[in-house]
Amino acid sequence: MTAPAPLVRARDLHVSFVSRDATVKAVNGVDLDLDAGEVLCILGESGSGKSVTLRALMRLNPPNKAVVSGELSVAGHDMVTISDRQLSSVRGKVVSMIFQEPMTALDPVYTIGRQIGETLVRHEGIGRREAEQRALELLELVQIPSAKRRLQAYPHELSGGLRQRAMIAMAISCRPQLLLADEPTTALDATVQIQILLLLRQLQQELGMGVIFVTHDLGVAGEIADRIAVMYAGRMVEAGSTVDVMRGPLHPYAKGLLGATVHSGLRGTRLTTIPGSPPDLRHPIEGCAFAPRCPHALETCSAGVPEFRPMQAGRAVRCFRSEEIAGATTRPPSRTTPQGVLLP
Amino acid sequence: MTTTYSSGIAEDAAPPKVAENDDTYWRAVGRRLMRDKVTLFCGAILMLMAALILFAPLVAPYGPTDGSIVRRLKPIGTPGHLLGTDELGRDMLSRLLHGGRYSWFVGITPVAIAFLVGGSIGIIAGFAGGKINMAIMRVTDVFYAFPSVLLAVAVSGSLGAGIANAIMSLTIVFIPPIIRVAESVTTGVRNLDYAEAARATGAGARSIVVVHILPNVLGPIFVYATSLVGVSMIVASGLSFLGLGIKPPDPEWGLMLNTLRSAIYSQPMIATLPGICIFMTSVCFNFVSDGLRTAMDVRA
Structure with missing residues (x-):
């Protein structure tokens, strides 16, 4: 292969939500390219379609309401026509996602270790005991102190920052090629925000992941992104390198x-x-x-x-x-x- | 912008508040239960009742149908008849002990079956959403429209008398409300982020339901179901009264309550005894299930 295909390639991506009363055209023709190991930040205010675009990348929008059209491939998988079975094997393994609210995105009835292990058991076919061991390594990787004890902790026993770290550990457990982050720092304190950003940046470099980051916080974008894309009303209105866009x-x-x-x-x-x-x-x-x-x-x-x-x-x-x-x-x-x- | 922030351990310097980490989940549940006096007390009452009922033929001083009309309606504390006698002169204690067997059976069995069936249907409706939800819930509403006693009587009447048919009709009565509760709890949980997060890690529908939805919805459904045990006993007695359930002279608490109505002015204490039994059973079931749910909830 001479020129490797980009990790993400979207052409004229449309997403609309059909309900009985109205059709909401949330994404109207987005073109997007992301190379392996690159960090793209999608900026925009609420309702600009940035989260919908992100979710479309792993087909997370509600299947009975969202209509996706256009061209979209992620790591060689055609995400528009992909079968449910294939989708299950792509999600978590090739693409994974960090959610905005670490409070509600972790299941309250399981320990952190069990939840991280769950993904590993699903995708790598390893036993629970081994998964637990791997979860411990992951917790150490995301710099959770006294990781061994935290493995047995339930989500409500952790602070917001630690919970978000656990989420990140869960998302990177299978070494995905693409990490999607939907405002991962919005729900956190400002001091914790910067720690999480630095951690993400560090992990991204160590693991060589492509990252697409959705935020409305320009400071966050400037901190982590190589490139910035600005969305408005479901369309890209500006794209360019972080420095260029921020400067002019x-x-x-x-x-x-x-x-x-x-x-x-x-x-x-x-x-x-x-x-x-x-x-x-x-x-x-x-x-x-x-x-x-x-x-x-x-x-x-x-x-x-x-x-x-x-x-x-x-x-x-x-x-x-x-x-x-x-x-x-x-x-x-x-x-x-x-x-x-x-x-x- | 300053970039000298460390990627920070500072926030984690707080002393560990997680002290229960070194023992297992079930030991923690056990420990929490031991602290809950109400649950322990109610659990003890239930166990005592269960044991007495189970060994009724050994414990009871008389047979449940032995009686003599000359000893009718003796007050509580009469020598030889600790809890007095009923309107046909049968020993109340013996009848209550034997009657408990029927009452517990007709109280618990329909609720247990309805919990399994209604719970499954409700969770499916809640998780599937859309048209499937609509179809299931509207059918449920049709059943819901009848008063429960009337529905039980209608079903039982068309099936014919007998304890098996009574249980069947009670099950049908209890399925719709359990579906309702299960559906609403599931709908709430389904839309939470962790269900979506699970989908994002590649979990299929079945594994989301089994791993993430079930453990989060079973508690509330279970507690609601136990509150139906008392109702079930009462409705069963109504069926018995109409000759559709347990037939006299077999003792059953609800039936006894009905036949002792006539004695309510002459021996009010005796007339209310079966009612007290039903009340205690139902309240204790409720407290115990609530206590269990609290003890098993890791967030408490």
């Missing part, structure tokens, strides 16, 4: 997100927000979905959906006017106070 966002929405971030440098000044709210995905949107909230919108913006145009240096943006706007200054996410004094 091209899409007005990405600009708005960066401008609305709270950090100490802005103390005493009024925060900018993005006016309006995300569109209702039950109804089809004409033209650029962001146009109603966009400070730069022209009448032409509502005429047709802008292309996701490749730009320089591996970037892409979905905006008619990105070149014109790029020059215009919205406030950059600087770390300086208005007086220009650098904070420690």
